[in-house]
Amino acid sequence: MTAPPRMQVVRSRQALRRCVRAWRRAGLRVAFVPTMGSLHEGHLSLLRRARRLGDRVVLSIFVNPTQFSPREDFGAYPRNLPRDLRLARGVPVDLCFTPPVEAMYAQDSRTEVRVTCLDRVLEGSTRPAHFAGVALVVLKLLHLVEPDLLILGQKDAQQALILERMVRDLDVPVKVVRGPTVRERDGLAMSSRNAFLSPEDRAAAAALWRSLRHARDLVRSGERRSSRVLAAVRADLAQEPRIRLDYAAAVDARTLEPLTRLEGRVLFPLAAYLGRTRLIDNLEIHVPGGRR
């Protein structure tokens, strides 16, 4: 047995830059996974993907205040740094960046980054400033880490799309890779917020993925009317009284525009409350069939 490689844990931006720049000067390929910590198997799958694609893996753990609205759960968001570091060492990760909030945002910060249109639908319709906060922090992290690869999760498909678009529109020199959603045995998408669920809500939450599988089955059996598929999803979820649906939609996976006829890269995103906990999930499916 060789000794496990040592993971650096850095809080300062200067130390981060020094370390990553030395790697880059040595010609090493850096893969980066930004997270808010409270790591679960979904994050770990992204980190393992980063491990395979990069010579060095950087993880950031930063619960970003600018993507929470005042009435959201910034204060209550689960945090467990010692556990996160242990899990990251197991991947293994080479560098974990854990900046304090005051090091990331100057009091008189004035710069805003928005990916318009895409940021005001679906999750953005109930969380109007959310994606501006996400875009800002990820752009800052990309400037600090300067990675070759940015690994994002399909679980947050709208977030991944918005960040891919930001990277393209701003010519950020990074390649974006999406990793698939990792699910519990009953299909519930892994999420740090699952920890908030009561046992009863946790059991009920499996209906979210069941409804999306139902959508997939309908499309596979030839259904092309989004109204029919969404009606089936809503009917499934209505049978679970603990679930309060926020939205279920069928949209073009590249534009997030609602689809009447299911064709091309189709995304079925949904959001629902179980008690006070809001969960999201989605299914992306390629539906063959040319344009008329």
Added chain:
Amino acid sequence: MTAPPRMQVVRSRQALRRCVRAWRRAGLRVAFVPTMGSLHEGHLSLLRRARRLGDRVVLSIFVNPTQFSPREDFGAYPRNLPRDLRLARGVPVDLCFTPPVEAMYAQDSRTEVRVTCLDRVLEGSTRPAHFAGVALVVLKLLHLVEPDLLILGQKDAQQALILERMVRDLDVPVKVVRGPTVRERDGLAMSSRNAFLSPEDRAAAAALWRSLRHARDLVRSGERRSSRVLAAVRADLAQEPRIRLDYAAAVDARTLEPLTRLEGRVLFPLAAYLGRTRLIDNLEIHVPGGRR
């Protein structure tokens, strides 16, 4: 005599990246001057500054459509690439990047960058989308060039401040350096738009800098009331009937907030029309005197 070094002229972003990345891998320090072309002595002074500070000098020439409003002079903005390239070779510049508009902006570009507050006063009050266009294109260019140094001109003091703030707020890994305004013999600030002036307007335009020098003299002789200094500036300019003043202000050079009492880093910016040509100029002065 040694042969003059050869300047590369590249239109594609890929060729730009390839070249600059090779320099960076070789440990060379890259200094970058973004321009809209129509180069004059002001630009050349920035390029010579870049020459002194960097191992390699990159110039971009790109008349950026997103910083012009529909009723502004994008179409009429002076362009003379052969002359610009000749002047750049004389510095000498190592690489000149001249992208076509369609390579810089995708049809479905959605990302916006704003430096709020600072972008809605002074120049921003009459040109509300101008600085968002400037911030967007400069951030894109920084991502494409990845320079160590960004050289900006004091002539566009508000633009320089906004870009400095953007770089700081977004943690862009570049050092920003401001070069001083270069003036004609009669004091008129060098500007590509000076070419639009009729001989009579060109002669009258010297009054802009004369009025700012008057402001400087008043401050140096002890005047601390901005109302008095601005009244003198306006009275000077009122004597020149060809000049139609847009604004003259006294602001904090770091926040652009109006000053009643002149103290600290004071910026006197002004904008005026001569015929249909709009010119800007400014004076920055450090006024000693602690806070009470």
